[in-house]
Each structure stands twice: as structure tokens, then as C-alpha cells.
Amino acid sequence: MRFLLRFISVMFLVVAVITGVVDAIQTVAADTLELTVLGEAWYSFSPESLNATQAAVQRYVHPLVWDPVIQWVLVQPAVAVFLALSLIFYLLGYKRPKPAGRFAA
Structure with a gap:
């Protein structure tokens, strides 16, 4: 499951980097x-799926x-949304390291 x-x-991180590069190119x-x-x-990628999702x-x-x-x-920058989703899924799949120390088993 973690994998x-x-x-x-x-x-999501790959998509965020791609949208960030596209935004950087358009900005320049x-x-x-x-x-x-x-x-x-x-909407530009697939308007039918956006309407179906709504x-x-x-x-x-x-x-x-949907409304608020x-x-x-949907009005936020795509790179920020994909970075946030990447962080959320990373945290959900994060494995805590075992405690190291004198009394660790």
C-alpha cells in the first residue's frame, strides 16, 4: 500500500514539475x-470529464x-495543487524510521 x-x-510531482516548467516558459x-x-x-485537456465530475x-x-x-x-495554480497532492500522498505513504537508541529493540 505504501508503494x-x-x-x-x-x-503528482512529475505533473507539478511539468506544469511548473510550462508556466515558467510562458512567463518568460x-x-x-x-x-x-x-x-x-x-477544461482544455478534457471538458467532458470536468462536466461529468461536476x-x-x-x-x-x-x-x-462542488460550489465552495x-x-x-479549480481556481488555484495547477502547480500548487499538484505539489499539495504530491505532499499529501507522500505523507500518507511515509514510513516512520525505527527509533535508534540505547533501549531500541
Whole structure:
């Protein structure tokens, strides 16, 4: 299970690095700060899945989950969201080191 969580963490980290590089290239090209918003990136990648996700969350979870919570996430920079997801999955898959010391077994 830990391997799967760490693997997902690495995949989110790879996506975060890719979106960060794309944002850096766009920033240099435009001479202004350009950050890709997660919702815009998702809509340009697959608008059908975004609409299906919205319908599913509003129908099966609760409409209030979509409107204030997920919409707030969708207006954040994609690199920040993917870095946060990578950190969350890394922490879930983290194995604490065994305590070393005089009385350690």
C-alpha cells in the first residue's frame, strides 16, 4: 500500500514539475507572471470529464462540496495543487524510521 501511495505521489510531482516548467516558459515569453489555473488546464485537456465530475459531485455527494470547495481548488495554480497532492500522498505513504537508541529493540 505504501508503494502505491509513494508512486501516486511521484506521479503528482512529475505533473507539478511539468506544469511548473510550462508556466515558467510562458512567463518568460510574456514578460509577466503566467500561472496555469487548474480549472482552465482541465477544461482544455478534457471538458467532458470536468462536466461529468461536476454533475457526479453535485448529484451523489452534495452541491455544497462542488460550489465552495472544489471551485476554490479549480481556481488555484495547477502547480500548487499538484505539489499539495504530491505532499499529501507522500505523507500518507511515509514510513516512520525505527527509533535508534540505547533501549531500541
